[in-house]
Amino acid sequence: MCAQKVELVKSIPKEKYNVKIWNGARAIAEAVKVADVDVISAYPIRPYTGIMNSLAQMLANGEFKAEIVIADSEHSQFEIVKHASATGARTFVGSSGVGLLYAFESVTATSLGSVPVVGVIGTRALDDPGNFGMEWTDVLTTRDLGWLISWPRDVQEATDMTLVAYRVAEDHRVLQPHFIAVDGAAITHVSMPVIPPSKEDLSEFLPPYDLPYKVDPEDGPVSKGMHIAPSLIGPEERKVIDVALKRSKEVIKEAWKDFEKYTGRRYSPFIEAKNMDDAEIALVGMGAYMKDIELVADMLRKEGIKIGTVRLRYLRPFPNEELVASLKNVKAAGIMEFDFSFGSPNGTGSLYHEVATSLYDMDNRPKLLDFLFLGGREPTTEHFKKAAEKVHELAKGKAAEKKAYWLTLRGEDI
């Protein structure tokens, strides 16, 4: 733990908002309710389960109407929402860790069939051994499939992102499924003051779900997902999804702009860059631990180090231009990540590959280091400080001994 004094967060005036103290699971359920979802499919696995528990209680209390189907597996869970969504129902689904991988076939067919399901993944380390800790590899396995993936920093943003996800996924320029990856425990199980979304504020923001060509006799004999001869329309089927993901960038920008109009809460759509105007080094990451990373950067600023932070809010579509713009003046950057890609170039994680690819064509691209926080062991501000120091040394011209550092590892980082 750091010894420095931390500035307290200013309290939100009560008369202005009906603020609730909710954990992420409870708050996300509220967003699902406000979205007036029609079909929910649940299967238990920690840490995302609390979202479904909350929704089940809301339905039992009559707070809103939906069909909730308790599936026999995650594979069935994702099949259920895929087909419900294609029939014209707004859906909600979620999972964690190996649960998501159990559903993998269905997860793939959902995006390659362009069905705009919305799901929340409470990120979790994969088996074996069983591990309740937080890792991102579960969600990152889906990054190539055509799902939109956003990554909130805290409970409020997770709630807001859930609502925005419906708006973006269901937009006719996109019509692709959307994951919100919430860091397991750090968001799902941590409570904070939340301004609840309200149906009144958001009814215009989120129009009713209107799928062209539903699988419903009302829309005539639609045949969906027919087996094809690869030579006839194989590449075109894939191009449709490529175009949808490219188009989704403008839809995301519009959605967050509109979201501000209806709620007063302002978010930079793709990248949250802090102290980057004059920064010489940067720490780049996603999710809940960015709070701590930003805190460390603030402390180091006070020591005279010109450091900034860049938080990616979307992994898919990847905010290429925004990332390049934010890092164009830094000499070195550290990627902070909670996922592995064993045997990969330089032994780095997948986020490193994404960032490095994104920066490759820059004329003066920064040098990069990768910092891996694996196996669910929680990093502290000391680890983040250590990462910043390594990046600082690299920026000053000292050669790094390697690309990837396992900072939370006990024993030799060979």
Added chain:
Amino acid sequence: MSETLLFNNIKKIPPEDYYTAGHRTCAGCGPALAYRLVAKAAGPNTIFIGPTGCMYVANAHQFLTSPYAVPWYHTQLGGGGAAAIGTAAALKALMDKGKRKMEDVNVIVFGGDGAMADIGLSGLSMGLSYNYKRLLYIVYDNESYANTGIQASSTTPWGATTTFTPEGRVNRIGNERLKKNMALIAAAHPGVKYVATATLHPPLDLMNKVVKGLNAGGPSLVHVLLPCPKGWFSEPSDTVQLGKLAVETGMWALWEYSDGNFKLNYKPNPRKHVKEYLKLQGRFSHLDPEDFDKIDKMVEEEWPYWEESNKRGKIVLPYEK
């Protein structure tokens, strides 16, 4: 249900087809013939769900054609049970919330033995535990993974050769597992309203079982034995005849289980020896006359249980030892 909904004779069969041209199934394909009858019986307000299998791959492909004149959506090989529940849940939610016109819409999964008895059994069981109306699971059982090149499934009968259970110098028999009884498994779900077995013969029996299942007021399943010339090494012209012989030799018992009441639909009398059925199929051509007798004895021993079930109106598990 009202008897007026049933097809009393062949002239009552509607001329309209909802499973039409535009597929490229094999000549004499049993599942394709059944698809046509099932779709006719269900009528236009139907959504078909198609798990991967012959009735997925062979019903489309070369020219981007579709044989379905009603909505149809593919589901993954093991997804039939869940996909139907998703569809039915969506329709119910949309109707309950006033987002869609209230009306009866049938949801029918047309899944093969691999999709329903093997990889999708868990999802099917989940589906049978929910109480959505007008939800019918059809197990089209051609007794192998025929689309992938005739691999054994858990409904492949004893003694049949498949590419995963070939006959050879060491294994003289081929498939040594006993055929899984999907209708009995379905009947073990307390919320199930209607379960039946059927084949292509008699055709009205199959169509009426579809009508009964859809009108039963809850989840239902019809396990349909369907000859497959490709996998059974039989003549395409023998497909319907093989269905008839399966019933007449007692190898396929036609029964239905409606709201807790068991009824045997047909009792072969006298029962033909199973060799009448087996000798038309190349997949059994490696067996000796003694093997045919062994299969006939298995059938002989099973039948008293079906008759006892019929007498009591309750299912008596036929595989007691």
